[in-house]
Amino acid sequence: MDNVAAIILAAGKGTRMKSSLVKVLHPAAGRPMIDYPVMAARAAGAAPVVLVVGHQAEAVQGHFHTAGDIRCVLQQEQLGTGHAVACAREALAGFDGTVLILCGDTPLLREETLKKLIEFHRAHRAALTVLSATVDDPHGYGRIVRNDGGAVLRIVEQKDAAPEELAIREINSGIYCMDAAFLFDNIDSVGSDNAQKEFYLTDLVAVAVNKGLACLALESGDAEEIMGVNDRGQLAEAARILRRRINRELMLSGVTIIDPDQTYIDQGAAIGADTIVHPNCHIDGTTVIGSGCVIDGNVTISGCRIADNCHIKAGSVLEDSQLHEAVAVGPMAHLRPGTVLHAHVKIGNFVETKKIVMGEGSKASHLTYLGDAEIGRDVNIGCGTITCNYDGVNKHRTVIGDQVFIGSDVQLVAPVTVGRNSLVAAGTTVTIDVPPDSLAIARVPQVNKDGWRLKKK
Known part of the structure; x- marks a missing residue:
């Protein structure tokens, strides 16, 4: 697809891995797990691909040192997903198109799903589209809150959710599609008024809704595909x-x-x-x-x-x-x-x-x-x-x-x-x-x- 870039969040240490090796370099089926979202983004037409690195940044950068289409940016402090994406703004200066935002610890993501996400986002002229899934046990995931028409009103993290929101089984995958202009014009408005005191990228949903812009969710048919690896x-x-x-x-x-x-x-x-x-x-x-x-x-x-x-x-x-x-x-x-x-x-x-x-x-x-x-x-x-x-x-x-x-x-x-x-x-x-x-x-x-x-x- 034309005019697509990708930001892949790969700065975290991965404390629950109990390892001296940064999480995204742990191998799955013979390749570091970071390779899989990179391959999926490339196959979906993304160029360039921006990696947001932090913990063991040199090791992650070194893994991709021969890849000409990979740009690495440093997140000095891990202050949340919103802050991580803001770190990529300079690397995409002048880019005017569709931005995929992916997680570096999702090795099961397929290129076909990303292509569907981009097509859905563009067909509905959305400012922001999130990839979601309905699961039997949503514990630990952010919940997708929709209005009666199916549009997304907000995404609520587990620790911030009310009891009725915790009952929702449609979850946020952490995978997004956004228009570059909307993303970088509004990323600075993301605050940290939450239980974790972090800058959540999901707060951009509220920004879009308040501005009357279309904010949608595309449900994945395969919940396995969006599984993140934490241990x-x-x-x-x-x-x-x-x-x-x-x-x-x-x-x-x-x-x-x-x-x-x-x-x-x-x-x-x-x-x-x-x-x-x-x-x-x-x-x-x-x-x-x-x-x-x-x-x-x-x-x-x-x-x-x-x-x-x-x-x-x-x-x-x-x-x-x-x-x-x-x-x-x-x-x-x-x-x-x-x-x-x-x-x-x-x-x-x-x-x-x-x-x-x-x-x-x-x-x-x-x-x-x-x-x-x-x-x-x-x-x-x-x-x-x-x-x-x-x-x-x-x-x-x-x-x-x-x-x-x-x-x-x-x-x-x-x-x-x-x-x-x-x-x-x-x-x-x-x-x-x-x-x-x-x-x-x-x-x-x-x-x-x-x-x-x-x-x-």
Whole structure:
């Protein structure tokens, strides 16, 4: 939508979170909760977006330091919502349009709702429109008081409400749509004559009514959407709802999620059609997974790009890695950052990798550590193999050519190169380069002492 700006209130500490971290930076479904109202405002057409920051202002500003459309203004003292909005006036100097006012602790707000709010506000030529909801238990929320015609007469905070007003179940979400001229011409008239001695933005309703201007409320069809997060319990509930939305969208796009209530996929993750995700998987929002994959239970994936038809088996952990087509990993494997596995590679149980490139068709089936290594095509890495990459000061690389066979219990002391089509015998410690087409064997000669045990007895 054209000519829309947004003010997002994010200055509060969030005392009930019992945390050293400012409330709006607490994550829900993989992203700080402040991200969600920002994303919703942007999607509804708001530009610029003004954040009113206060507690841990530098941390909140730092989170958005690369976002060119975000303007941060400081509220030195938290004196209420009216005072917070007044702090944004200079940042929107010269703006003449519709202003959305949102809360930084409402991660469930949808862009569709904001678009409806703007359309309703403009269609009725209102000075102020509030988003409301009807709930079974309105305790703690401001109440919407309407006249017989449905227009809003006032919004009364819980602590200031009379008994008959406390019985009202239509609540204020704290989300508003206002004409910029009305907002900034009248924000200074907001007083603090209330139980909290704060400057309430809701007092602008009375200003509009006294001036004969239209003041309306648009009721949201989903009361969950306007839920504010004030403590860890509410944060967990908001995250549960976000994950439910994420999982539903993925399932509608063709992903099979065996048990959505036990699957933890963060905002932003992309998963292709016909992929199957089993319970208790954790997939972060920077991960991309292709089509036709199988993700077994108890898998954790973060920062990975996984191509089509891969199988990630139970209990595996994948971090910042790239998998090409038809790769199998696990069970109980650990891919650390910098791992690149080409097509048809197999990484088996209890294998750990770090900063390796493994060529097409190669495999390390079990109980192996591969770090700082370049491994060619069709290589077999035997059980118990270790690339000894660290000398206590520096890391060194191991290079293994195509079609090499590495026997069990081999130590490759880097820097070292094993030429193509070579065989390294089981139990060998490789300390010098192995030429192509060779056999490398380095074992201490075995000595059998007949009858030795009998003599010791």
